[in-house]
Amino acid sequence: EVYRNPDSEDGDVIWAEHIDGATLYPTLDDDFPVMQKVPEIIDRIVTFPSHAIERIFMTPRTEIKRKGWGMAPPEKIYLGLEMLYRGDRYYANLLLDTPEAGILDLMDFSEKNAKEWLSSTKELFQGIDGMKVPVLYEHKVPAKWIPLNRPPIDMLYDKTTIKYAQIVAAGYGMRLSDIGMSELGGEKTLAGVIRGERQTRRSGFALVRSKMANHFNSLLPKHLKWVWEEKDEESQVARGRALQTVGQALSTLTQGMAPLMSAEEARQELVATGLLEVDIDPKKLPEVEQDSQPFPFGQPGADGMGQFAGAPGGNKGGGQGKNGGGKVPPAQGGRGQGFMSRTFDRLTGRDRVPDEEVDDALAPAHEGPESLNPERLLAMMDEIVGPGLRMIPEAAQDVRLRRLIKAATRAMVPSVERIFVQLSDDQIDDYWLSEMNKLEFEQESILDSITVRQTQNEIREQLEIHLEDDPWWRVASEWDKLEILEVYAKAYTLGIEEQAVNILRALYEEGLASRPYFGPAISFDLVNVAELANLEATAADFVTFVDDGTKYFLKRIISAGVRKGLSSPRIAAAIRDGAKAEALLRDDGFVQEAINEIKTGMIEMSEARANSITNFEIKKAANKGHLDQLSKSGLKTKAWVHLGERGKRIREMSIHAHSAQLPKTPDL
Structure with missing residues (x-):
């Protein structure tokens, strides 16, 4: 039961108190979903409005009689509880001095001798004499006791008890090892115990955690959130590895010439995985600080051109090497030549003229194959x-x-x-x-x-x-x-x-x-x-x-x-x-x-x-x-055109001059 002030859905929670679930009944009314009826007070029924009752559904059912309700764990495991109770009573009775019920087969005794022995035994057990020793005689075949119930050894009730204990624990999503008891079967090994603990964290224990988190979040204001503190080191390591793997996968999907996802979509997917403890805006991308990157890939080089500063034979501190300043093809790890040709502008989409501005009369008569x-x-x-x-x-x-x-x-x-x-x-x-x-x-x-x-x-x-x-x-x-x-x-x-x-x-x-x-x-x-x-x-x-x-x-x-x-x-x-x-x-x-x-x-x-x-x-x-x-x-010749602070300057050279290092001039 939740008391709010004022008594409305938006009221502040003043206190919350547990209610005996066995006294509650569903009403199938959305405004007043629960009523309470105590058997000892038959003339009074209390109905709770939806904002005054907070319930945790453990096992919703599809039966019409359970619509709007659920099944509590003790109800699911009732027979297991009953078997544990009867087993404890059975073993407790074995420790009493009262003889168990059964039949004594005197084997080769005659009827007369058997009755005489029975009569003498009754007389023997009467009185307060402490020395009471019944004796059998005049027979060759040993007497045999036939119990009316099964012996404990034949029942194997130790293993049976463990089995029903597992059923009871499973009703709450737990394992016996979670409550300090040893497991039955292959989980006696370290690997089995670890596997069982992982399964518990994914199933029952995780279910209880999520149910409790939802319960407290329903009581808290909108600006507060209930978060469990994760103390398990193995879970933290596994969560970190999962976050790293998801991050690498999303990075791969958002990069390349034809990315499968945008950065905003990848951020939304990361939030949806639930691996983040803090709330972030999926649509707000972080600002990338280039100076903090440990690797120079994608950053401008010293010459303002390269994808890869410092390639093999590349620009080392601004010095000039052979082959025209040490420019090396990216295939070898370099950043390519230091000029931007008109073809490269066209290939990369730079300086592209809109389609409506192209003069059709100046276009080639044949466009060539699609592959060009x-x-x-x-x-x-x-x-x-x-x-x-x-x-x-x-x-x-x-x-x-x-x-x-x-x-x-x-x-x-x-x-x-x-x-x-x-x-x-x-x-x-x-x-x-x-x-x-x-x-x-x-x-x-x-x-x-x-x-x-x-x-x-x-x-x-x-x-x-x-x-x-x-x-x-x-x-x-x-x-x-x-x-x-x-x-x-x-x-x-x-x-x-x-x-x-x-x-x-x-x-x-x-x-x-x-x-x-x-x-x-x-x-x-x-x-x-x-x-x-x-x-x-x-x-x-x-x-x-x-x-x-x-x-x-x-x-x-x-x-x-x-x-x-x-x-x-x-x-x-x-x-x-x-x-x-x-x-x-x-x-x-x-x-x-x-x-x-x-x-x-x-x-x-x-x-x-x-x-x-x-x-x-x-x-x-x-x-x-x-x-x-x-x-x-x-x-026969080609010209380099330099546009700098001192204006436009041109140098002509042979059309076949490649990778040549030319001497400096006053103009160039």
């Missing part, structure tokens, strides 16, 4: 590259990551011991960790030195040994090189056709051509054997470059993840106290934190590389078609 659509080419390459790269985090099983974490930790701890003694926890987190991560990914860092780089190289050498010993991370070798060649050929053809149209339009504008489009007889299909062989070799090298780039980033992600775990205040304090690598590796918390950090980096790496490699490879093949078309057209 830029978006289609990007999708085709992503279908080849994306699934394999996105499978890397799934292939990174915990046992494999533990092996790599152990190797990195053993190589890293000796160097951080000397550093952590001199730095506080805040300095490690705010200064040392961020600068070391920058250096790890070849970005400009104030900690850059020969000694630090040598230490990092030693760590990577150890990881190199283990990665080569178990190459689970190699995914490109499974790709079909013919499919890659097909996409290359189509992108190359797209570049040729696009550049040919540009040339024809330029000639038309100068009055050197009669029309700005090609006739249907012109075909741009790639049939040149030498060029096909060149593209085929590029496809073969592409597979090797992708795996090399994957290994390059894995070594750095693992190092960064282990470094993140070592920099936590608890582990840093242990290192200052003299803890060695082996002691840290026995700490499950440290290892699990490193695994989580590494998997996060691998997911970011796989998604970013899939997008970058897809765009870069299509752009590269299309640009080659551009260049070859220009070269075959008789053009």
Whole structure:
């Protein structure tokens, strides 16, 4: 019964008191659903309004007589309770001195002798003489006692009692082990007990928890919520793993060129799983702080272009390397060339002219096959590259990551011991960790030195040994090189056709051509054997470059993840106290934190590389078609146009000048 003030549905709860459920009856009236009738007071019936009664339905039933009601646990297990009661009474009676009922078979006694013995026995047991010993004589076959009830040994009532005790406990969703009794059967083993406890938490115990939570939430105001404090460590660990798994799955579904879910839908799904203790708004996405990301994937590089700052041979602190500033294809782990071509703008949707603004008279006479659509080419390459790269985090099983974490930790701890003694926890987190991560990914860092780089190289050498010993991370070798060649050929053809149209339009504008489009007889299909062989070799090298780039980033992600775990205040304090690598590796918390950090980096790496490699490879093949078309057209020079603070400046060079490092001039 719930008393509210005022006496209405919105009134404040003043007190709540339990009522004997055996005195309550359903009325099937929504406004007054329950009435109370006490057998001792037959002339009075009390009805409760819906806001004044709070009930917990344990077992709703479908019978018409139980409509709007339920079945209490004692009613479900009544026979089990009765059997336990009778069993206790039976065993209690066995302990009494009263002889049990039965028949004495005197076997070879004659009727006369039997009656005489019975008469003498009655006389013997009369009186107060303490020495009463009945004796049988003049017979050869032993007498036999035939009890009228079954012996306790034949009834096996010890096992029967356990059985009915299990039934009674199950009526409340519990197990005997939950109330301190041993189980019957296979749960005598540790594994059986653990399995039983897990089942209890999922079934009866969980049911009682949810019923009680709903009960108290109905009494509390809308702005308050009843929450159980979870003290079971195993449940907390399982819940954390479930949250991590769901988070990784939702991240996979929301990323890629064709995501299956939006970020808002993924957030709503996460809330619906019930794994969060706090209430969050499913429609309000958090603001991402780029500076706090431990890995540089998806962040602008030093040149403002790259998906991957610090790729192999890439920009190291802003210096110029060979091959035009050290730009490396994303397939090798780099971020590609440092310019944005018109073709790449078209492929990625940048600077796209709306359909209604396109002059149909200037469009080519033939649109070409569907496969030459830029978006289609990007999708085709992503279908080849994306699934394999996105499978890397799934292939990174915990046992494999533990092996790599152990190797990195053993190589890293000796160097951080000397550093952590001199730095506080805040300095490690705010200064040392961020600068070391920058250096790890070849970005400009104030900690850059020969000694630090040598230490990092030693760590990577150890990881190199283990990665080569178990190459689970190699995914490109499974790709079909013919499919890659097909996409290359189509992108190359797209570049040729696009550049040919540009040339024809330029000639038309100068009055050197009669029309700005090609006739249907012109075909741009790639049939040149030498060029096909060149593209085929590029496809073969592409597979090797992708795996090399994957290994390059894995070594750095693992190092960064282990470094993140070592920099936590608890582990840093242990290192200052003299803890060695082996002691840290026995700490499950440290290892699990490193695994989580590494998997996060691998997911970011796989998604970013899939997008970058897809765009870069299509752009590269299309640009080659551009260049070859220009070269075959008789053009000799090309020009770089620089738009900077000092205005527009142009430098001309040979059309065949690739990856050339030109000297600086006053203008450029």
